[in-house]
Amino acid sequence: MIYTVTLNPSIDYVIKLDTLMTGSVNRVSEEHVYPGGKGINVSNVLNELGHKSIALGFISGFTGQYIVDTLKEKGLESDFIKVKDGFTRINVKMKSEEETEVNGKGPKISETELRLLFDKIDNLNSDDILVLAGSIPSALDERLYESIMAKIKDKNIKVIVDATKNLLLNVLKYEPFLIKPNNHELEEMFNVKLTSNEDTVKYAYKLREMGAKNVLVSMGKDGALLITESNEVFLSNVPKGIVKNSVGAGDSMVAGFTAGYLNTNNYEDALKLGAASGSATAFSNDLATKDYIDSLLNEIKVEKLENILS
Incomplete structure (x- = not known):
């Protein structure tokens, strides 16, 4: 099985405006809502290509439930951990003369909730593929990907990492x-x-x-x-x-x-x-x-x- 990890998923609210004017009311000419996050995107396209996956990560509140429901409607399986504190972020992407983004903060993740993610990953075996994609929320240790790979290093799991700079460099010693x-x-x-x-x-x-x-x-x-x-x-x-x-x-x-x-x-x-x-x-x-x-x-x-x- 393929498992994708999205630590900080979002609802992406994409809007188009003729002109964005600060300090006044703006009218949207076009709008779309998508479940967002790099791992979730990987799961979506894998599904299109006929390969099942299970989306892992953290969700919270009504926005998190929207992501679960939307993926289910598309035939995607998820096994997210429900976080108590806060709600899954909403990212607003405004397209007019220029593109402007306002990204939400996301929920606070406790040590107990983080351990639940490690428990799920610990159940993977050599027949599985693990995709670690995207940024790590500021509330979590920036070496989290490294910690995950250290935990499973002897299991011969194929790990795919799509992350930036140090998040990527830190995992190389575990031979992704x-x-x-x-x-x-x-x-x-x-x-x-x-x-x-x-x-x-x-x-x-x-x-x-x-x-x-x-x-x-x-x-x-x-x-x-x-x-x-x-x-x-x-x-x-x-x-x-x-x-x-x-x-x-x-x-x-x-x-x-x-x-x-x-x-x-x-x-x-x-x-x-x-x-x-x-x-x-x-x-x-x-x-x-x-x-x-x-x-x-x-x-x-x-x-x-x-x-x-x-």
């Missing part, structure tokens, strides 16, 4: 199966400017040397680059389309890669489905559908880069 930084996060980790594919390969390989088995780097309009556990390097292109929504594109790539790997046990196929899934979400108003992902697959070309690590 896959990490997925984007090119900007890679620059931030090593305080460099990437100007070529060779640069990206160089610093992605450093993450391999630090412990990650497979490193997948999303590069926006320049495609995606994968360094595998056997040090093969693959580069995918991006299909033609108009970017409508960057939120969830990276999560969709993680879901597509995971599904592709499970389908064929082949990294090249995994990269191809991951690239198609990420692009399908970027070209949509919401997360990608299977039909749209399938329609883009033929446009994805994966090239093996020879001798680039030598």
Whole structure:
């Protein structure tokens, strides 16, 4: 089974306005409500691609129940821990001349509630995949991902981590199966400017040397680059389309890669489905559908880069 972890899920209230005027009443021209959070996004796209998962994390209050109910309507299974103090956050994303976001705080999570999450993860075995995605709430220890991986390090569980800077760097010693930084996060980790594919390969390989088995780097309009556990390097292109929504594109790539790997046990196929899934979400108003992902697959070309690590 695939388990996704979203520590600080949200209801994303996305609104469009002709003009945003502070200090006065604004009228919304378009509005959408989605259950948000990187792990939840991964579960949604995995479901589209025919792979079941169980969404883990913390919810609270009426907003948390909305997330559970919405996922259930979509046929997604969840096993969230209900938190007593506070309520699941609401993130308001306003789109007018510029994009403005106001993100909620989220509930306070007690040590007892945190232990319940560790208990659930402790039940996983070597047949399972664990996806740790997104930020860690400020109320929790920033080394939480590291603590989770330390707890299961001897269980041979495939762990996928999609997080930023230190959250990602701290887990490398536990040899995650896959990490997925984007090119900007890679620059931030090593305080460099990437100007070529060779640069990206160089610093992605450093993450391999630090412990990650497979490193997948999303590069926006320049495609995606994968360094595998056997040090093969693959580069995918991006299909033609108009970017409508960057939120969830990276999560969709993680879901597509995971599904592709499970389908064929082949990294090249995994990269191809991951690239198609990420692009399908970027070209949509919401997360990608299977039909749209399938329609883009033929446009994805994966090239093996020879001798680039030598």
